[in-house]
Amino acid sequence: MHKMPEQILLGHGSGGRLSQDLIKNIMLPAFQNQALAEMHDGARLTINGTKLAFTTDSYVVKPRFFPGGNIGKLAVCGTVNDLAVCGAQPLYLSAGFILEEGLSMAEFRQIVASMAEMAAAAGVEIVTGDTKVVEKGAVDGIYINTAGVGAMLPGVQIAANRVKPGQDIIVSGFLGDHAIAVMSERHGLTLPAQIVSDCAPLNKLIQKLLTEVPEIAMLRDPTRGGLATTLNEIAVDAGVGVMLDENLIPVRPEVQAVCALLGFDSLYLANEGKVIVFVEKELSEKVLTIMHQTETAGAACVVGTVTEKMSGQVVLKTKIGGLRLLDMLSGEQLPRIC
Incomplete structure (x- = not known):
């Protein structure tokens, strides 16, 4: 077992091993309750017989604007998607802004307009919020916190304990586009026009899936830490192994080329x-x-299967036929990506 560092590191925000340490060693013991213990993308709650999902997230992406989106679009889509993968229909959001003195009013209007556009696309309303302004240099232009409430879809049971050996693992499309789009803007790189953030609300797709295939066992959106980290979390929580096939995983050649470089x-x-x-x-x-x-x-496409072997681990069958253990990252490949 590794020793926790004495100070907060950038890697604590990666969604990887350091993030898990922070949650399991500090937050869970302090706030322990049944809803939190599920460790999903949101809490599932029952209030007077009504089943709800509740989630919150904060966005500090750098730069604030990137190919395919901006921090406002990201904030709405991220919170909507976290509710959706809990098995809920997103309904209402809050928006909290921490603004740096000197932020352009035109830029702020553009960010807010993007939030309104994405809320309309997702069919949700932003119904409450808060604004704070801090001295120049205290934040990087703007940070946004969003929280969301949704109604659980009837008959749906999304939980790690329903993940069983023999199940298929499906991803909804090309991986890595968002991170590479943000990174290219951050470092002034010129990439092909098709490499833009995949940022989008998924609630309507997920609701259709759960309505027509209510037997779906588990849903997650692979945000921080990507596919490998998300699958590691599920493998540990479900007590199963995961076997991926590199030949099946959809990554654009342009994204793979940037990764190799x-x-x-x-x-x-x-x-x-x-x-x-x-x-x-x-x-x-x-x-x-x-x-x-x-x-x-x-x-x-299908990218792999659940296995009873290698409990708590994710293994990749490589293109040349070897096996590679996909562990959780300890640090951060790209900080402030959302």
């Missing part, structure tokens, strides 16, 4: 418009048919 691993890159689905093999084709009918999931 700069030493990134596409399996750990953040995504903001993708969903992972765990489902019985006999239902995979039905799930894929639904996904392929949508713009956001036209490249959906």
Whole structure:
């Protein structure tokens, strides 16, 4: 067992091993309760017989504008998607802004307009919020916190304990686009026009999936830490192994080329418009048919299976036929990516 550092590091925000340490060693013991212990993307609650999902997230992405989106679009889509993968229909959001003195009013209007546009696209309303302004240099222009409430869909049970050996693992499309789009803007790189953030609300797609295939066992959106980190979390929580096939994993050649050039691993890159689905093999084709009918999931495919071997681990069958253990990253490939 490794020793926790004495100070907060950038890696504590990565969604990887350091993030897990922070949550399990400090936050869970302090705030322990049944809803929090599920460790999903949101809490599932029952209030006077009504089943709700509740989530919150904060956005500090640098730069604030990037190919395919901006911090406002990201904030709404991220919170909507966290509710959706809990098995809920998102309904209402809050928006809290921490603004740096000197931020351009025109830029702030553009960010707010993007939030309004994405809320309308997702069918949710931003109904409350807060604004604070801090001295120049105290934050990087603007940070946004959003919280969301949704109604649980009837008959849906999304939980790690429903992930079983033999199930297929499906991803809804190309991985790594968001992280590479943000990184290219951050470092002034020129990339092909098709490399833009995948940031998008997925609630309508997910609601259709859960309505037509309520047997789906588990859903997650592979944001910070990417596919590999998300699958590691699920494998540990479910007590199963995961076997991926590198030949099946959809990554654009341009994204893979940037990863090779700069030493990134596409399996750990953040995504903001993708969903992972765990489902019985006999239902995979039905799930894929639904996904392929949508713009956001036209490249959906099976990328691996759940196995009873290698409990708590994720293994990749490489293109040359070898096996590679995909562990959780300890640090951060790309900080402030969302």
